[in-house]
Amino acid sequence: MKVKTVEQCTLEEVLKAWNKGFEGYFVDIHMTAEMFLHRLAGEGLSPKHSIVIFDQDEPIAVVMNGFRIINGKKTAWNGGTGISPAYRGKGVSRLLMEETLAIYKREHVEIATLEAIKENQVAIALYEKYGYEVASSLLFLSGEYGANVEPTAAIHVATIRPEQLAYLSFYQEDVPWQCGWQSVKQGEAKVFYNDNNEALGYMLYKTVWNDSGEMERILLYQLVILAESHIDLIPQFLASVTTHKVQITTVNFLASNPATSYLLKNGLKVTTEQVQMTRRF
Template identity: 60%
Template sequence: MNIKKLAQCTLDDVLTAWNEGFEGYFVQIKLNAEAFLNRLVGEGLSPSQSIVAFDENNPVGIVLNGFRQVDGKKIAWNGGTGVATDYRGKGVSRAIMEETLEIYKQENVEVATLEVIKENERAIKLYEKYGYEITDHLLFISGEYKPEVSGSLGIKDDLIRPEQLSGLSFYKEDVPWQCGWQSAKQGEAKVFYNDVDKPLGYAIYRRVWNDEKKLDRIVFHQLELLDKEKVEYIPKFIASITTEPVNITTINFSASNPVSNYFIEQGLKVSTEQYQMKKING
């Protein structure tokens, strides 16, 4: 078996490694060239530090890696590990994990992170073998939401760019990779205040429009209450974005986030459950 950096491979080989690597996976994530490149750029993944495994000329495994500074530490994210069906259980996963961890060592990574589907016990055991530990239970929640627009709590909001959140003291940097402002640069952010300008919470989100140019979906990367007890603020936050019924999707919201429980109580459904896992180096 030969392992190459993604930057050294053809796009066709990379796509084969990805799509065959996730064939029969818990969630369908087959990608065409445009979608794969959008993922690579949108998630800040590194072609020079991601890898593809080959059996002779056949691409049989892949790991996508990204790197960021979070809370003053260098963080690595495993943005997808896949092995072709015929090569599972034959040592490919171990080989590409060991190569990945060697890359992290060379890059002086302090914290390695990833997410894994809750039901994927085989992958969880593999990651635990290499020193990863489960640190959070994450939810993708989706469904139609009908905003509550009656009454007022004197909430004001400030529409800003997602990257501006990083300069605010209450912004939560230590979140799953796809929840960070870096993964929502094409989206929007809002900070919510009371009538004396005390911050109450914030949101990072993307609005998705349908062919009739009507709002079809809001995808939340983060929706945070600074006081976790003030759940009555949540509908007011959302009503500042839309007052019309809309589909909502959350990306990797912590199960302990009161917003997650609020959405479930409103009839939205959990579509996917994941665990966040971390490996502390040094």
Template identity: 70%
Template sequence: MEIKTVSQCTLEEILKAWNKGFEGYFVRIEMNEEVFLKRLVGEGLSPELSIVAFDHNNPVGIVLNGFRRMNGKKTSWNGGTGISPDYRGKGVSRALMEETIAIYERENVEVATLEAIKENKVAIALYEKYGYTITNQLLFLSGEYEVNVEQQAAIHVETIRPEQLPHLSFYQEEVPWQCSWQSNKQGEAKIFYNENNEAIGYMLYRTVWNQAGEIDSIVLYQLELLENGTVEQIPHFIASITNHKVKLATVNFSASNPATSYLMKNGLEVKTEQVQMKKNMA
């Protein structure tokens, strides 16, 4: 078996490794050229530090890796480990993980992160073998949401660019990779203040518009209540985007986030559950 970097492979080889690697997976994540390239750039994945395993000339496994500074520490993200069905259980995943950890060490990574589907016990056990531990339970929610705001609250809304979030003293930078502002530079962000001009919460999200120029759906990446915020204010947060019934979805929301409980009580259902895992490289 030979391991090459993604930058050394053709796009056809990379897509074959990915699509075969996730064949029969818990969630369908097949990608074409356009989707793959958009993801590579949007999520800050590194072609030079992501790897593909070959059996002769046949791509049989892949690991995509991204690197950022989060909370002042160099952090890596395993953005997907896939093994072709015929090669599962034959040592390919171990070889890829060992090479991945070696890359992290060479790159002076301090914290290694990834997410795994909660039901994928085999993958979770593999990651635990290489020093990862489960640190959070994450949920993808979706459903129809209707804003129910009986009376207007004294909430001031400030709309900002996602890139401005890390400069706020109350911003919580340690979030799942795909929920970070770096992965959502094309999104939108809002900060909410009470009548005393105290920050009570913020959102990072993306709106999807239909052909009639109306909001079709909202994807939430972050919805955080701060010390002075309450769950009762969440409807006002969402109403700052639209007052109409709308399709709403969350990406990797922490199960312990009060906003998650609120949304589940108000029409959203769990579509996928993941565990967040981390490895202290120090």
């Protein structure tokens, strides 16, 4: 078996490694070339530091990696580890992990992160073997929600670009990779203030519209209240996007987030559970 970086491979080879690698996975993440390239760029994945394993000329496994500075520390994200079904349980996962951790050490990574489906105990055990620990529980929620309130003048809404969140002192950088502003540059952000110009919370999200020009879905990446006593303001936050009933989907919300509890009490259901795992160097 031989190891190549993604930048040394053709797009067809990488795509084959990805799609074969995730056959029979817990969720469907089969990708077209366009989807793969969009994800590569949108989530800051590095072709130079991601790897594909070949058996002869056949691409059989892949690991996609990205790097960011988060809270002042160089942080790596494993954005997907897949192995073709015929090669599972044959030592390929060990080769993938050793090559990946070697890349992280060469790049002076301080913290490595990844997410794993909660039911995927085989993968979780593998990552634990290589020094990762479960740091938090993450939830995808989905369901119909109507704010059922009118926006109030007591809450001032500032609509900003996602990139501008990074300059706010209360912005929380340490979130799952796909929920950081860097991964949601094509999205929208709002910050909420009271009459004294004190920050109450913020949202990072995308809106999906149908062919009739109607809002079809809100994808929530962050919904943060800066004090737990502000939980009753969440309907006002959401009403700033729409007061109509709409499908809401959350992406990797912390189970411990008060907003998660609120949404669960107001009609949303858990669709996928993940664990966030970290390894320190």
